[in-house]
Amino acid sequence: MSTAAGTSATIPRELLRRLPILGLLSDELLTQVMSASRLVRFRKKATVILKGQSLDHLSLLVAGKLQVIDHLTDGREIGLNIIQAGNFFGELAVVDRQPRSATLIALTPAMVINVPGEVARKLFFEYPPVAKTMMAHFARVIRRGNDQRSLLSLPNSFQRVFALLDYIKQKGPENTLLIDDMPTHQEVAIMANTSRETVTRALSMLTASGIIEKQVRQLLIRKPVALKRLADGEMLLNPTQKIGAEPPP
Template identity: 35%
Template sequence: MQATSDLLRTFGLFKALPDSDLELLCSKAVVKRYERRAVILAAGVSENKICMLFDGRLQGIDFTIDGKEVGLYFVEPGDYCGELCVFDSGSQPEHVISLNSSVVVMFSSEAIRDVAQRNPAVTLQLGNKLARRIRQMNTQRSLLSLPKVSQRVCLQLWLLVAKDSSVKTRNIENLPTHMEIAIMLNLSRETITRVFQQLQRRQIVSRVGPNKLVINDPNLLKEIAEGSSDL
């Protein structure tokens, strides 16, 4: 599979680029398919590349002092990771792995930096994305300090909910597996399953197919997430 201008335009970062810059990026792109649990970016080394996800799903992970895997964020199609290397030459701070078979379009930091210098909007988007990523990772780490397991799980679900205030029910369209949620919260898969069973028993949430979760009672889920109600 080769990178084309049409393919690159599927990424929000590149939509407004002129054809000349898109063609330049196409010539420098490397498209790779990764199998499940493959390491896309390795922590502690200077990767110096940005990875744009075309298909599949990625996850940023870290490890606790005692060696337990902790999930930090997900990367969905159209999104990207590794943007920190555009701004400095330091090492990659976290591992990024593929959660299933994934197609990634990779660029060197130099190629992205070159295009960004001619297109200030790209630099602004990269900076905004980096700021959101830092906030997201800080929030994710703060979940680990919550004493109640049910509160931890419900707050994680609340953070995953698509924010659409125009409807009474809210959905999580691409629900992580129980194991993926367990990794994010430093809990066991069995614990996550028990909390989901309680949520479904009280009809706070309901499953639709393997990947969709309908939040039937967003207000109660939010109260449990905030610690003002118990499950």
């Protein structure tokens, strides 16, 4: 892990403008924020944040992918979320100044901008465009937490995998549905609280039935209605079962 003294000279301004919060700032304010911030690089599998740490900064993920993990009372590891490049984290600790509530691990080499908490709080509380953005963000966090709890409450491990895939799918070009930069089987297993072998079998069943199509680091959802029904427990899937074509969206 290495730390640079500043960010403005290291990251092009047009890239900074594409990051959340920073894109809302005036040129002058952006320069002030960047002069106070630090750029940190992490190796793959490095611990970015450790649960319980007292760290007072807002972090923006410039490049790479991080996994948010916690541990159950029996010691098992569970994945809470995956943070993709272009997102931020640490905002709760900045607002309430409490220790970090989860551990973050770098799934790939990562590059992070750390904005001091004092600077971030000034933006949160005194700059209306950022305040509005943060209110919407916290609403999404609450909703995502509710969704995660609902997913983990499902009794069947296969259904949890199906529900997770249905939850993280996104719209692609030409009305397609896909999961871009598909998590590894182990990452999906952690998030669904199951085994890697179960995830592998579930994906194989979905592929054999024509519901999904695997490509390089991408999963195309060919039959989203069928995936949704599996996620809701309205349909069971046999390993060799073929699902008929669905009407176009």
